[in-house]
Amino acid sequence: MEQLLSRRQYTKILAAATGSEVGQLSRPLQEKYQVSIVRPAQKTLTMLQFREPVKASLFYLGEALCSECIVEVAGFKGAAVMMGDDFVKVTAAAVIDAAYNGMLPECEALDKAIRQLEKEQLAARGKLNAALRRSKVDFNTMGE
């Protein structure tokens, strides 16, 4: 069995997905297991901490509107925090997180589906990236 995606990896892919995509990924889990809501989806703020290069010091750029949710699936807790206010998406992401925490039998298929979603995300950005690369500039200075 291929090594499962790390938490950093799958949360990044899920955060970049639409609500319906994340909902679709969690549907098999929601249909099979009883999902208990530990902390209902709610809005919250995350302070964005950045490091600047001039003095290599830290500062706060501002806050981001986020949603958070904690659930329990088959005795395993799962949590999700995501930018935006999509409660359905953040709840579905918490269900997926619980599945990873519990290494539930659906995990392998889930992991494959999330990897596929990442490929689709990269492909969707591919055309824009190509267009951006076409704006690569090479200025000539006078006399060259």
Add this chain to the structure above:
Amino acid sequence: MAYVAVKGGEAAIEQSLKLLDEVYQSNGRLEVQTILTDMPLLTDKVMSEAGMYAPEYAALALKQSKGSVEEAVFLLRAYRSTLKRDYYSLPADCKDMRIMRRISAAFKDIPGEQILGASFDYAHRLLDFSLSEEKGKQAAVTAAQETAADIYCGRVDELLQADGILKQPEKDDTQPYDITTHVLTFPAPRSARLQTMARSEAGFLEGVAYSAMRGYGAVHPTVSELRSGYVDIMIPYPLEAGEAICIGAVNVTEVEALWPVHEETKEEFDKIRLSGGYGCVIGNNETKAIAMSIADASLNTTGNTPSQDEEFVLTHGDCLEMQGFISHLKLPHYVTFQSKLDRVRE
């Protein structure tokens, strides 16, 4: 000076609020999503000055405020105050940015190349009347057939550090000062300075930077690098210490500006070294980010000009505070003005 409250006027105030919809009538066709997609630079400005990354809410605030940026910033700040802040991100770094645009005014050739991206820099400023007739125009980039990977690259300053021209700073992990929870005192920590300027009203900060370059200051830097794009935001995983999760990516603009400074050392009477100024703002706000880097640089010099006065720069640029203080002058001041009149008549 004491203020005297006024009372009454409820019916007139209620009618005045109703008139906002009457006088500034909407044809009902402007959807929040349209503002978000068609006016991204405007929503970015609102988010930047509100200090809150929430594109949909910034667009909603603009719709509600009939296009007034200061009202939209007020709405976002007010809404933000109703929410709990449960999370602090792990330090993000723009060197890990997924690049949408990246240029250098200092070097022609930089590793990773210069990507002009979407920019008005070289556009002819001619009104395009065809836009009046435009209906559902497709973006030109959708015609591209080839695909390419995401663009990531290191910063230009790493080149200068490798050459020994620019000193590599030691990592400073001091917890940042938070101006949203603490009163700003002077001299302000660097983190407070950067946070304040990141939320500053763009016009104010640009005025400060412009004055610094025109002679009311001592810096005229070169933009070593300007980059904009998306930076992933990680926070500690709520259920397990030591783990981290990604909550999404924020669109930011970062500028690093360099200028030569003269210093006296044991070895050299007039040694020239490079110094840096830093700008980083939410969204695509290039002029503001450059202005921030100039203001940062200017505050590192000594002198008597406004751009070198930390208290002046940091206490007069907040959109909400400055607009609020100026706007309060149009509210009833009958008693205070009467007392002024009395003194004039004496």
